[in-house]
Amino acid sequence: MLDHCSISHKGGIVLWSRSFTPDAAQLASSSASPVNSLIREALIEGRTTEEKYEKDGYAVKWTFVNDLELIFVVAYQRILQLTYVEELLDAMKRLFVQYFESTVASFVASLHSVNNAAKSTTVQGTTWDFSKAFERWDILFDKLLKSLEEKAAQDRKSRLRPAVRPVETYSPPSEDSDTVPTVDTDTPQDEEQIARRVQALQSRLRGRGGRRAGRGGGRTVSGTGKDSAPESDSDTQPKRKSKAKVQRKWGDEAPTESDMASLDFSTDKPSASGVEIGSHDLQSLVDQSSLGTRTQDGLYEVKDWDFSKDKNADDDADDAIARALRPLNAKTKGSEGSLGAFSSIFARLTGSKVLTESDLKPVLDAMKQHLMKKNVAMDIAEKVCEGVGEGLVGKKVGGFQTINNAVRTALSTSLTRILTPKTSTDLLLSIRTKLSAPLASNQQRMPYSITFVGVNGVGKSTNLSKVCFWLIQNGFRVLIAACDTFRSGAVEQLRVHVRNLSMLGVNGATDSKGRVELFERGYGKDAAGIAREAINYARDNDYDVVLIDTAGRMQDNEPLMRALAKLVSVNSPDKIIFVGEALVGNEAVDQLTKFDRALRDFSSASGSGKGRGIDGMLVTKWDTVDDKVGAALSMTYVTGQPIIFVGCGQTYTDLRQLRVANVVQAILKD
Template identity: 40%
Template sequence: MTCQGSEYNSSTMLDYVVVFTKGGIVLWDYNSAERSYTSCINNLIRSVILEERNADSKYFEEDNLAIQFKLDNELDLVYAVIFQKIIKLNYLDTLLFEMQQDFKRKFAEVLTSVRKLYSTYDFNEEFQNTLTTVEKSAKKVSRAPKQMRSYNESTKSKKNVASMYDENSKNESAKKVIQEIYKQPEISLTNENIIFENRKKLMEKMTAKKSPPEPKPKTPTSEKTGKKPRVWDLGGSTKDAVILDRSKDQPQDVQYKNVQSNIVGTMQGRIRDLEVESDDDNMQIEEEKISSSNSTPKSSGILSYFKVIVGSKKLSRAELQSILEKMRDHLISKNVAADIANKLCDSVATNLEGKSLGTFDSIASLVKNSLTTSLVRILSPKRRLDIIRDALEAKSSNRPYTITFCGVNGVGKSTNLAKICFWLIENDFSVLIAACDTFRAGAVEQLRTHTRHLNALHPPERHNGRTMVQLYEKGYGKDAAGIAMEAIKFAHDTCIDIVLVDTAGRMQDNEPLMRSLSKLIKVNDPDLVLFVGEALVGNEAVDQLVKFNQSLADYSSNENPHIIDGIVLTKFDTIDDKVGAAISMTYITGQPIVFVGTGQTYSDLKALNVNAVVRALMK
């Protein structure tokens, strides 16, 4: 039930004050601007409170308005104040705190009863008194600034040589200078004495006997030889150039009939979820260790940090502070970026602060549920990509579905492109690989080798004479955007289903190459832009993603530039349970991790399950 507050003739600069439940039901409000703020409050609930991505700041902006709010997790209430963004009010934290205390004090019995949503809340008089008191206190604190002291009143004017010579002075060099001035005996030398001393030193130097040089041993004369070329081990010769030339197919290279034939048919349909080594049984063991009062062995994992809160009625911020520091170190040890770890801890604290604890046995389950719910909500992407569905829709429109791969050097773009290509041909899609990496030596040859392997696994006779994988190449040193455009046109003319564009690796700070990538994406407008990153990196992953997104937005002249749509996480089989890179990338972009590389064969491709990552994080 919405209870509207009356209008006051107050000089306050607050436009709207409201108390509502986390479900969106307004219990009391005060509207001094006489306008509707429904959309503003709805955006606050949708963008901040539900996602908890910015809940640590307690501040939200929309257009020319600003919202400062406070959460009451005990009663699931939100206290919010809306005001003009250009106005700086330093008493809002105190106002919200006093509002919360007064509101709970007056309606404690009603709020804890079942009838709380059908009750009338008359909070107008208490709010006006609280607001007046807080504003007066703020005016007393913000007094006029003190007048500047004159030079004679300052301590600098009283300094002299004696004051500089202080035993407690930190300037040791000044002390030595003063000691030399006051204590060093005076030495007076005339010009004649100086000339006499200099002549004496010169005579001693001239009359000094020089020791004869030691004779050098004679070396036997050797015949002069000309410059000889250096011979490298396993260097080869010009005769081996024909054998080492891989630019053309050799007869023995096309004989792949039985190569890895056991993986054919294993990747049909949806990508299988990744299984992380952490399950509910391990979590149950952790709960038993925490809930057992007589247990002496120390338990591991995040849940063990909350053993110190046993016996508390309500969780306070101060009580959680030391635990959150340990939790932050735990997240960083799992390879989570430091900034992301801080935000995760703040969000978890916001979710737990003010919660009422029951008996000793329920503490572990409460902590586990709160942590899991908060982390899953934060790490869940904004949308889920279904490439097979989108590719079928593009095929029905008689156009190729285009995917562009980008990333830094050496992360495995070409290798994972081949894995994704294998998954697509397993689902009966014909694929054209566009070799747009025209910088790295051997990039085109690498894709040509993958094309031969994939066509050997799925020969044309299995698909009614249709070649499943083709390579579109124009050599090295060419414009990547032009090659991609020609490849897409070729795929459209020859009715190829999907185009995979392989781009050159580039560092996120390389402006010319980032402009080239932005041009390729702007000109060709692919359906999907995938960022390929390593699971081994921590803070670097955040820096790469942020700068790639920023460059794609800055160097594009479109009003709505096409930025990264999804993430491919490579080398995931090398990190054990250190899943921090996945958490950092998903948190910073809000985009899903579409594929996870877990090995070196074409079938080593998985989909990332957020719940599995959270379980590994809490291990």
């Protein structure tokens, strides 16, 4: 049973709606309506090609009529399997356009008229009485819905009708020695049948043993009368004596305690000259050219990623697309070889006409290939192109330049909507807001906690240390929690980073041993418990931020994902940052989808309240992809969360921010 149906204008005006239950009617009028959530979280962000949208137990499906700027929406309870929803949407669209196209067209024209501001107050008033204009639609809709529900009910009854199965009769096992009896475990058997089967098996085994014995391949045990199994090949070969493991010696003599102490680099020790080990290499830990900038307020900000250093940076995005969309000119020598992939396609679309799906299909196919070359995941490229196509089908254009601008604007707008973050990416503001919040007299200030998650080998620990350097530069005291208790060397790696960061200090020069510390409990311990102890330790010792490093895990490993969800539900970190590679392509979709879903499902089941998902991304190895930055589009599309930082090198200053306009420009670059 449906819960809600509506027909709306893209400008937000509802032309017709119906709620089938009192709860649905009350919900439809509130801001938490699944239809309103659909508009905010899917349509505005350009996610117009999803199969369905789910929110608070409801599933929502929709379709468009672009030339009339209409949106048809159907909402129902997610637990129901309604097979006729898509067919209902298509039929609603055809019928409504067939009967009310002229009325809706005049209404849309009035919205776009010169006196739009003056007429906006009368759109839903006396000038346009939608209940009267679409009065006949209620009757048409009732007939349509009734016919589809009856058809679905008949299909459901036909599927539930039991099938007639032939009765299987039991046939006694054959006494042929070359056949093996089969036991039907589904049918009950009495003792007589079981005994008969056992006797048949024994007789066959005796027959086979006798044949093998006649050939010399078997042997009998004296006095028993029973055949025994033939000797295996391993029994005829002499057994090798196992050798004891010999201790390896590095030289003629075993190393002494002084030799072992000289090779021990796991702790910070002063050298003979009184200078700490590694301090002579501090310059290699900071790249002066990639240092961030100080604002007037004294805040240290990381640089924006600069695409201008790429080899194709001289080409502006708009110029590149215009060049690709330029029509073929037979009079220009050599133009056929220099034009882009879209030019020959758009040459067929000149003139004034209404765009159809067949007109745009070759253009969208070429656009999809272009996005995939930019390292956009194939599924995401398809959905983006379908969304662009849905926004153009039915629009009337005139002249080639109009088509050029329409397609370029639609693609750029779609990419911008997807990449624009819904939440703030200003971590400094979030940290300062929490630390400055007023507390009750009997409460202690809790530190701001950030958990880094991701698959194996993407660079979580390395980029965590870069974020730590950025926080130290802004005057925060940071505690790093070593919650990777599985990988060998994980704790030692963080210990080296803490040692280096404590020597670098603020501005890369001043000593800051009091600003960063490592909290670790060794290996094989519960990561959730270590994180909890670290947060309490930071609270008691006035640390501002806790950075929680977790073990890498594959997204399909359910036990490890449950352990990660336990860490999240027990400690409730302020931010959960997914660390991923810029090189993954299609794999980014699978990784992010399963990480986010597992965290939400398992953290909700093991803790109280709503499950937590990923709050943002940090993309590593960004300097290896040039302008093939499609992973940023794929990751943002999947989660709807922003990319907070990108890692682009091996020093602590190699951290960058992304600007949406720059990423769109890089993706559209020819």
